[in-house]
Every structure is written in structure tokens, then in C-alpha cells.
Amino acid sequence: MAIRNPRLPLLPGYGSNTLIGKKSFGVRPIFTSVDKVNMLVDKAADTNRVPSFYARKQAPELPTWIMYDKHILRFQGYYQQSLHEMRSAARVLHKLDIFFFLEDGTIKVIEPRTDNSGFSQGTLIRRQRIRLPHSYDLYYDVLDLNNGREVTFYGKIIKIINCDHFTRNFLNRLGINVPDPIPWPDSLDRTPSSGKPPKHRPFRQFLDHDREVLRFYGYWDDRDTQFGTVHHLEIHYFLADDTMEIKEKLPPNSGVEAAPMFLKRMRLPRKIPPHVEMTGGPKHPSYSPADLSVGAVLNVFGRKVVLTDCDPFTKEYYRVTYGFDNFNPLPTPEDHGVCLSSNMAERKLPPWNGYGSYEDSAENCRTVEPKAPHRDFIKFLHKDRVGFDSHILRFAARLINDNSVDGRRYFIVLYYLCDDTISVYELGERNSGFMGGKFFRRNKMYLPDVDFFVSKEPPAYTDKDMWIGNELVINKHRFRLIAADEYALRYMELHANEYPMANIALIMDKIRRALVSEENGYKNFVAKYMEAVVPHKKELMSVKCFKQALKEIMCEKMTEHEFITIIRHFRGDPGKEESRRREMIRSLVFTELTRGLWDDRDRLREGLLHADELGLGTLSLSRMRQLLLAHRLPINTDLMECMLEMLSKDENCNIFYEDLMKFLDFQTRPVVNLSDAEFAKEVRHAPPLKDVECKFWAEQEMIIKEGYVNWNAFLCQLNLEHVVKS
Structure with a gap:
């Protein structure tokens, strides 16, 4: 507090502050306990304002504002309002929702909103404590609310008729019996009828419908008139x-200017009234719901409109109101008139001149302004690369011609499913005279001998032409x-419905038909190769013998891809596949590690x-993953999981973890062809193989020369035992 001398100017430095240097200000904080919870307050106050409905020494230890936080009792009730201005009804019913908040004993009353009720609805009484009638210190409590009771809130007598499940259980735990719900009374107390027919009340019809x-x-x-057509209408x-x-x-493209309405909203008379009577006189009968049905004909001022169908709401309305069940x-009628959209001649483009692609030339011919060609964007979204799911089919290929040198060259053919394009790469070998690399760039490859x-x-x-054993002619x-x-x-096995060469069901059906077509074909087939199984494992047969058996019965009817599909399905030595x-x-992994140094x-x-x-010597999967991330291995999450x-x-x-160290051992780096010892020795300390060279094409070729097939499983799936018994 500064003391100022009135003779001195009111400027900084001309006054003195008596609080400078003072340490004690004489204000002490007051701590009090509210329901066994210590609090800092300005002054001691009566915090136990809400009376407890528990007996003494039986209340819970926690305070009510913690114990009953967000606990609300919900009751349903009503009160009736007198209507002196209406003769047809003496009172109107107002339905209410009463909420009692247990944490502080407050009450909130809401009247649910109803469309076209004519009353101001919503929150009737805001959340507050409500006094008992004729009392100044007593308030409504939970003991005063129950089914069948009447409460008075600010002069309105409210009848409680129901409560929710939580409220009923809560009151029952307190030992309070909750009566059964009481039905709602009629909304309006109508005057007794006088025997006359009920009067049509438009406002009541508006409220109900x-x-x-x-x-x-x-x-x-x-169509009988000139340039007439069939007009499709919605009534x-x-x-x-x-x-x-x-x-x-x-x-669309009908050539007719769309009008806002065929008939504006109005009462449609059944008969066209005379022009004189339009200015006054009695009202003419109009169409009603009883006149409308599927198949009815309406007279719309001289135009015959035929009703052909209706929506589900209309069907349900007629089913409930009139008992109709037939809505076929x-x-x-078909309109065979001239329509620009259906009879427009197909637009022919000029022949391709050899410059650019077909799509690019077609877009330049369709528009004056050159635009980029439109690709199948939906197919691109479904077939684009997603993680390790590349949607690229890779095949190994050999070049077929009269030159023996070209026969030893090795190619990789890549088919991109996202846009149906093909690219060809060559795997170069040392001292072969060919460098390798890109042989044909990625492009759409057309069939041979076409114009x-x-x-x-x-x-x-x-992609249906991509299967092992097929021959492709790419740029001659x-x-x-x-x-x-x-x-x-x-991929082809998972989508077997699209690729017949990888569909094991179709292949087995083809073999089954070939065995049944010949007399005693299945018996001779089983008897001849029964002794060709492995001696120590009767259920296995070598791949070489299995292929010879299938060639004898199928001749040239089975392709190499189908044979590989059968071997993969009935594989008898899965250990080699895992290796x-x-x-x-x-x-x-080595490619990514070397790339990341x-x-x-x-x-x-x-x-x-x-x-x-x-x-x-072991670690959990989560701990191992954590250590690999901590040592910053430059591999992505999917590759690490694999x-x-x-x-x-x-x-x-x-x-x-010793197996992990062997897995990451640079001294035993994987190579393309392990059978070539000199080549493996030279590339052991070389950089990792390229992505296209990591597919082990040599091992894929050896799959038809080594390994075993489960012979018993093959015969079981043939399911031709009935042929042997017959």
C-alpha cells in the first residue's frame, strides 16, 4: 500500500510503499475436513448441506460427490393442463422425464419434444434443489420419489408412473418397494359424443400424418401425338x-428440357371441373388414398397416368390400412422413338500411325486439346504394391532360336498386374559375351501376327498367358x-479361380477323367506304381517317378505349370521348402544391410x-524385436517379422539368438546357384544379389528333379476307390 503526499506530483518515486520488507500479512489458510477429505477453504462453512438417507454410522466412507458421481435416478411422469379455449378437449397431457442427481440431491425436469405439438417443450425445470410445498428448509429427497406418488414442483402436480432399471435396483437396495409401472392416461379428455358423425378436422389430420x-x-x-413419347413419372x-x-x-441426353414439375402440389380432382365453377361454388371430389393402387389410372387434367409400382412405405401403409397384399x-411400355443416347453412331478413330501408344493417340483424336491417356484407376488401386505384396509375377525364361549360344542365356520376365505391362531383364554371366540388364523396357506386349x-x-x-511352359513372342x-x-x-494358387493352371481342383478333375475314360486305367496305374514308393516311407514317391507316372496317363494334356502345382500341393518333404x-x-536381409552400410x-x-x-540362450520375441531396433538394423518392419x-x-x-547370428553371418552369404562351387566362392564376399536375382531360379528348375510327393494323399484326393472295388 503506497502513501502519497498531496503536495507532491503523482509520479514514480514520490510515494512510499509500507508493504516493502513485510513478511507476515496476518492471513492464515483454513483447512477443514469434508467427508474425511482435507480441503483448503476461505472460511469454515457448513459443507454437509445435503441430508443423507442412510442411517447414522452406516453411510459410506467416501463423500457423496465421489460415491454418487454421474449416478442419476430417472422417473417418468405427467401433468395435465386445462384448456379453456377448446370445446373438444378439457385437458391436455404433458409427459415428463424427472432426473434426480444423487451427488447433490438436485432435480431436473424435461418435457420431450414432439413435432407439431403446439407447445413450448424442452427443459421445464433446470437442475436445482426443489423445496417441499409449504416448507422453507426441507427439500425433495430420494425417499419422496416413487411410482404412483404425486409431487408438486412450483405449483404443477406431477404424477410419477414409471422409472428405469437402474432406479428400480437402487431403491430396492435401500429397502424401498417400487410398484409396477402405471399406464399413460388418454392425452385428451374429450366431451361425450352427440351421436353425429365425426367432423373432419384438418389440423388433427395434419398432426397425425x-x-x-x-x-x-x-x-x-x-406416343399417339406428333413427337410424343413415354413419360416416366413419380407421383x-x-x-x-x-x-x-x-x-x-x-x-440423360433425351433432348427435352427438364421442367420443374409435371404437376405442382394441389388437390387433384377426379373429374375436370367446368371453367365457370372454378371461381366459386362447392368443392369437387378429389383423389384419396383409396383411389390409388398399383394398376390404377389417374385422370390428370386429361392425361391418363398409369401407376406401375410404389415404395416400401406405401406398401406397408396399404397393408395396414386397407389389408392389401398384392403389389406386383x-x-x-418401351419407347422406340429417337434418343440421342441410345442410337448415337459409334465414333470411329483413324488408324494408328505408329507414333506413341494406342491410348495416347486415341486421346489426341478425341479432343482438340491433347490430354494424358486415362488408365484404369480402380485396377491400379487394387493391384498396386502394398508392402511385400508387389502384385508382380516373375518368371524365368529361355530364348528359343537356332543359335545355340542364345539358348544358354537366362531372362527374367516381369508381369505387372496393375496395368498389364511386361518387362524383360537378362541375367548376365561371366565370360558369356552378354552384359545383362534391361532387355525390353516396361510396356504393353501385343500378341504376334496382328495388324x-x-x-x-x-x-x-x-496374366492368363503367364504360366510355366508357355511361349511368348515379344518383339519377334x-x-x-x-x-x-x-x-x-x-499368388496364382490363392487366386485359383482366375488361373486354371494353378487350380488344383481342375487339375485333379482332368486326371480323374483320364483314368476313368480307359478300361482298368486306374487299377493298372495304381498297381504299376505301387512298388515305386520309398522303401522306408510307403506314403512317399520321388518327384521324378511321379512325373513319369502322370506323363503316361496324361501324355501332352498336362502343362509344366500344372505339374508344379500338383507337386506343391502334395509335397512330401516340406523341410526343403522352408530352407x-x-x-x-x-x-x-543382406541386400538391405549392405545398402544401409x-x-x-x-x-x-x-x-x-x-x-x-x-x-x-533364448530371448522372447518382443525382447528380440526390441534389441534389433535398438541396434538400428536398416530393415523395415515387414522384413524383420519374416x-x-x-x-x-x-x-x-x-x-x-545363436541362430540369429548364423542368419546374419556374412561368411555364409546366400548365392544364386550353390552347385557351382567356383562361382559361389567368388561371390561370397561380393555385394548382395540384386532383387531379381534373389528368387533362386536354379532351385525352381530343380523342383521337378528332386524331392518327394505324398502318394497316399494324391490317391485319396482322386477318390476313385469305387472303380477298384467294381
Whole structure:
């Protein structure tokens, strides 16, 4: 507080502050306990304002504002309001929702809103404590509210008739009996009828049927007149005031200017009234819901409109009101008139001149302003790369011609499912005279012996032509597909309904028909190759013998891709498949590690040993994933999950981290062809293989020369035992 001398100017420095240097201001905080909770308050006050409905020494230890937070009792009730200005009804019923908040004993009353009620509805009494009538210190409590009781809130006598499930259980736990719900009384106490027919009250009809519209579909046949046609109409009947409106639905490019309405909303008379009577006189009868039905004909001022169908709401209305059950739609007559959209001649484009692609040339011919060609965007969204799901089918191929040198060249054919394009790469070998790399750039490859300089685009290769054993002629070079990578084989097997060569059901059916067509064909087939199984495992047969058996019965009816599909389905030695997959994933991991310049195996081993506190030699999957992320291995999450899946595990699914170190051993790097020892020795310390070279094409070719097939499973799926018994 500053003291100022009135003789001195009111400027800084001319006054003094008596509070400078003072440490004690004489204000002490007051702490008090509210329901056993310590609080800081300005002054001691009576905090127990809400009377408790529990007996003494039986109340809960927690305060009520914590114990009953968001606990609300809900009751339903009503009060009646007198209507002196209406003769037809003496009172009107107001339905209410009463909310009692247990945390502080407040009450809130709401009247639910009703459309077209004519009253101001919503919150009737805001949340507050309500005094008992003729009392100044007593308030309504939970004991005063129950079914069947009447309460007085600010002069309104409210009858409580029902409560929700939570309220009933809460009152029962307090020992209070809750009576059964009481039905709602009639909304209006009407005066006794005088025996006269009920008077038509438009306002009552409006309240009962507002926003209820009957919708019919129909047509008006105007083909008898010049330039007439069939007009498709939509008829709306408003139950609130018995009016109708009609809209016309015009097809696109019909050449007719769309009018706002065929018939504006009005009462549609059954007969056209005379012009003189339109100015006054009695009202003419108009159409009612009883006159409308499927098949009825309406006279719309001289135009015959036929009703052919209606919507579900209209069907339900007539089913409930009139008991109709037959709503079979009627056919609409066909209009054979001139329509620009249907009879427009097909636009022919000039032949392709050889510049650019077919799509690019077609877009330049359709528009004056050159635009980029439109691609199938929906197909691109479904077939674009998603993680490791590349939607690219990779096949190994050989070049077929008279030159023996070209026969040893190795090619990779990639088919892109997103836009049906093909690219060809060559895998170069040392001292072969060919560098390798891109052989044909990515483009759409067309079938051979077709005319290119035409207006329509010639047929091109599709994904149905990509199967092992097929021959493709790409830019006058003939390629034979000899193998496929694991992704291509697996993708075609998962979508077997699109690729018959990978559909095991169709292949087995083809073999089954070939065996049944010959007399004793199945018996001779089983008897001849029964002794060709492996001696120590009677259910297995070598792949070479199995292929020979199928060739004898199928001759040239089975392709190489179908044979590989059968081997993959009835594989008898899955261990080699796991080893092949493990080496493939190792190659991808080494590619990413070398690209990220990571070579910190010693530090990783130190971290694994430190994490293994008990010296068990295993770590959990989550802990192993955490350590790999901590040592910053430059591989993405999907590839890391594939790597962890291939590692050895114990019975508790814990990973042996020594197997991880062997997996990441740069001294045993995977190579393309392990049979070539010199080549493997030279590339062992070389950079990782390219992405297209990581598919182990050599092993895919060896799949038809080694391994075993489950012979018993093959015979079981043939299901021809009845032929042997007969």
C-alpha cells in the first residue's frame, strides 16, 4: 500500500510503499475436513448441506460427490393442463422425464419434444434443489420419489408412473418397494359424443400424418401425338392435406428440357371441373388414398397416368390400412422413338500411325486439346504394391532360336498386374559375351501376327498367358517360361479361380477323367506304381517317378505349370521348402544391410548376451524385436517379422539368438546357384544379389528333379476307390 503526499506530483518515486520488507500479512489458510477429505477453504462453512438417507454410522466412507458421481435416478411422469379455449378437449397431457442427481440431491425436469405439438417443450425445470410445498428448509429427497406418488414442483402436480432399471435396483437396495409401472392416461379428455358423425378436422389430420408421403411410380403414354413419347413419372400423395404432386424423370441426353414439375402440389380432382365453377361454388371430389393402387389410372387434367409400382412405405401403409397384399409391379411400355443416347453412331478413330501408344493417340483424336491417356484407376488401386505384396509375377525364361549360344542365356520376365505391362531383364554371366540388364523396357506386349495399324487396339498378353511352359513372342523374340518365383506361384494358387493352371481342383478333375475314360486305367496305374514308393516311407514317391507316372496317363494334356502345382500341393518333404524360403529371406536381409552400410555383428552379440541374464540362450520375441531396433538394423518392419519367423524357437516360442547370428553371418552369404562351387566362392564376399536375382531360379528348375510327393494323399484326393472295388 503506497502513501502519497498531496503536495507532491503523482509520479514514480514520490510515494512510499509500507508493504516493502513485510513478511507476515496476518492471513492464515483454513483447512477443514469434508467427508474425511482435507480441503483448503476461505472460511469454515457448513459443507454437509445435503441430508443423507442412510442411517447414522452406516453411510459410506467416501463423500457423496465421489460415491454418487454421474449416478442419476430417472422417473417418468405427467401433468395435465386445462384448456379453456377448446370445446373438444378439457385437458391436455404433458409427459415428463424427472432426473434426480444423487451427488447433490438436485432435480431436473424435461418435457420431450414432439413435432407439431403446439407447445413450448424442452427443459421445464433446470437442475436445482426443489423445496417441499409449504416448507422453507426441507427439500425433495430420494425417499419422496416413487411410482404412483404425486409431487408438486412450483405449483404443477406431477404424477410419477414409471422409472428405469437402474432406479428400480437402487431403491430396492435401500429397502424401498417400487410398484409396477402405471399406464399413460388418454392425452385428451374429450366431451361425450352427440351421436353425429365425426367432423373432419384438418389440423388433427395434419398432426397425425405430417411428413407421411405415399410414393408411386407410373407413366403417361403420349406416343399417339406428333413427337410424343413415354413419360416416366413419380407421383407423391401427401397424407397431411390430401394433396398430390407429380415429377417427370427424364433420361440423360433425351433432348427435352427438364421442367420443374409435371404437376405442382394441389388437390387433384377426379373429374375436370367446368371453367365457370372454378371461381366459386362447392368443392369437387378429389383423389384419396383409396383411389390409388398399383394398376390404377389417374385422370390428370386429361392425361391418363398409369401407376406401375410404389415404395416400401406405401406398401406397408396399404397393408395396414386397407389389408392389401398384392403389389406386383406392372411393366412399362418401351419407347422406340429417337434418343440421342441410345442410337448415337459409334465414333470411329483413324488408324494408328505408329507414333506413341494406342491410348495416347486415341486421346489426341478425341479432343482438340491433347490430354494424358486415362488408365484404369480402380485396377491400379487394387493391384498396386502394398508392402511385400508387389502384385508382380516373375518368371524365368529361355530364348528359343537356332543359335545355340542364345539358348544358354537366362531372362527374367516381369508381369505387372496393375496395368498389364511386361518387362524383360537378362541375367548376365561371366565370360558369356552378354552384359545383362534391361532387355525390353516396361510396356504393353501385343500378341504376334496382328495388324498394328488399325483404329482399335490389337489384343495383348494378359496374366492368363503367364504360366510355366508357355511361349511368348515379344518383339519377334520367342521366350519359353521355365520357372516362376515363390510369390508368383503362391499368388496364382490363392487366386485359383482366375488361373486354371494353378487350380488344383481342375487339375485333379482332368486326371480323374483320364483314368476313368480307359478300361482298368486306374487299377493298372495304381498297381504299376505301387512298388515305386520309398522303401522306408510307403506314403512317399520321388518327384521324378511321379512325373513319369502322370506323363503316361496324361501324355501332352498336362502343362509344366500344372505339374508344379500338383507337386506343391502334395509335397512330401516340406523341410526343403522352408530352407529355400529361409535363404531367400536371408538374401533380402543382406541386400538391405549392405545398402544401409551396417556391419556391427559384434556389438549385436554383446547386446544379446547382456539381455540373456539367465544364460538360457533364448530371448522372447518382443525382447528380440526390441534389441534389433535398438541396434538400428536398416530393415523395415515387414522384413524383420519374416526374419524372426524363420529363426529357430524352443517350446515356449523363445528365439535362439545363436541362430540369429548364423542368419546374419556374412561368411555364409546366400548365392544364386550353390552347385557351382567356383562361382559361389567368388561371390561370397561380393555385394548382395540384386532383387531379381534373389528368387533362386536354379532351385525352381530343380523342383521337378528332386524331392518327394505324398502318394497316399494324391490317391485319396482322386477318390476313385469305387472303380477298384467294381
